[in-house]
Amino acid sequence: MGQDRRLDVLRAIVEDYVHTREPVGSKALVERHSLGVSPATIRNDMAVLEESGLIHQPHTSAGRVPTDKGYRLFVDQISTLKPLSTAERRAIQHLLEGAVDLDDVVERTVRLLSHLTHQVAVVQYPSLRNSALRHIELVPLSERRLLIVIITDSGRVEQRAIEVETPLDPVVVAELRARINAGSIGRRVADIGTGLEDTTRKFAPEHRPLVASVIEVLSETLRMDAEDRIVMAGTANLARSDLDFPRTIGPVLEALEEQVVLLKLLHEMGEDDSVGVSIGEENRHEALSEASIVATAYGGGSGEGVARLGVLGPTRMDYASTMSSVRAVARYLSRILTG
Template sequence: MTQTRRMQVLHAVVEDYIRTQEPVGSAALIARHHLQVSSATIRKDMAALEEEGYLVQPHTSAGRVPTERGYRYFVDTLATVVPLSEAQRRAMHTFLDDSVNLQDTLQRAAHLLSNLTGQVAVVASPSLGKSRLWHLELVSVSDTSILAVVVTDTGRVAQHVLTVQELPSREHLQRLCDAVNERCGSLTLRTAASRIRALHLGDGMDDVRTLPELVAHAFEAMADEERTHELFMSGVSTLAHQRATAQDLAPLFDALEERAVLMHLMTELSETPDSRGVGVAIGSETNTPGLIHAAVVTSGYGASEADGGQTDAGKAEAAAVAPIAFVGSIGPTHMNYAVTMASVRAVARYLTTFLDHTGTTETSMAS
């Protein structure tokens, strides 16, 4: 008996259980996987895998089912993630290309991913903290209020009200906007804030002297926002049709309501992907009680590069930066990992390309 064959048996058990959600016996393995050994040998291998914590036998006379450790080994040893078929890719592009704006694209991406996997899909909007300034507009809305409208390179639009004691002239507001857009365009909001504070506005601009500090503070506030409500989710209703007990589903529904927890978990996974470009957490690895019987597959999309003012060392460090947002799928631990990983990765790559195109278009418009 070799360790290699034993792990082949484990892979076969996981594959069969994912397909049937029924305990897997030795006879079924031999019939489906042509293992070229006797049923007694397979039973011996399965018993050893049970002792090692990879399988469990729910009943004395039943076959085995994978444990969390068994799923983890299976996921880690998947040789490759098979890409979507050409027909699937065409269908994905056809569906997503019809979107009218970023929010519509993200909502469609969540719907598409849910359809591809049959699970809950979660898509986060690009983080303001990692996005870059494309355009600032300052609009007077009252005698003491100015609305700062910030458009980022990812298409996100954020607003912040600035309270002033005296309203500057429209001409001076425009001169400040022009200065910010010229000198801070393509910088992250936090870096732009530092540069705005150092702006020299020239003579005759006394009525806007206090505005750079207010604008810089607004940029920093936007960068700090968690924006947990900017999560696009689809497929929650499909959970009701999963082959799971109410005892398992209730905490999972509760976990889906905790958007801040999901945001933290999936952001962390997307920032530490494996060599296949995805992050996978199974059961207790999620550190979330409601997901103890679930698995999460996540991939980041977009890219945040070094600001122009950074040193070469800083740029090198930022070359491997975290993505600006994530795409993820949540399902039972017996999910089809190969399909889910391929689908999550494909949607993430589409969104990265979409944002690249959006940024290129906006830069062209700005020119």
């Protein structure tokens, strides 16, 4: 019973500190929350929480603020995420469904996520190798120039143009297109390359140079590690939260400029569609030791994602609302890309 009550006290401290940015005292807890116990009991509970490293006193005669450990316990106790309001859901749906292409939908998503959470939003472009192939098109541009178009189920489009030595034969191009699509549609891009190896031998010798060139370019493109593109929005939100970074906000901004750092952190948070939270020192990057990241995967099916999105902000964050927003935006984005 005492443990449950102390969790309630910790939850109240986190919620008040997030809302007010002021250290929370026992008197404020009594006035703002119906904890059902005396002020003396609350003070005793706060002493136990402090001894456990869940809260600390920033300076003498002040109230208490949560530690990274306290935030972690608070986040772990969030059993269900509150749904967004009807207005918020309609706004997400309306904004994302108005996108005209993948670049547009990614830009809209990152701006929307930043607006909903008031944090820095990060959206990774859909991974090519984790996507499934929707269609491959071969388009003759001239007598000796061919455009190869790769379209995935995540909405990603890759284009490559090649020059050939002999004039293109429309019949051969059509047959090659059909054979490639027949063995590739619906398969994960990462698994397609090996299935193309025998394609060249199925054509007459005089057409094999063309086929080999197409297969080579196609295989090289499919082997690309296309997970190094991210888009950010809301960096100005950090400036408004500069008081939440006791040392300086500079290192955080520098870390944001290093896309490799952000991608590594997103990868470490898992590839399924659950919402992950990395708090303070858990980030394993000194510049982000006073920041938290909330992220999840999007796209794909069966709980797997083709890329990730999330937000970064100070550890003094409204975790419940932020987690709800991240999950909702990811789900809408997945529906649009796979619909």
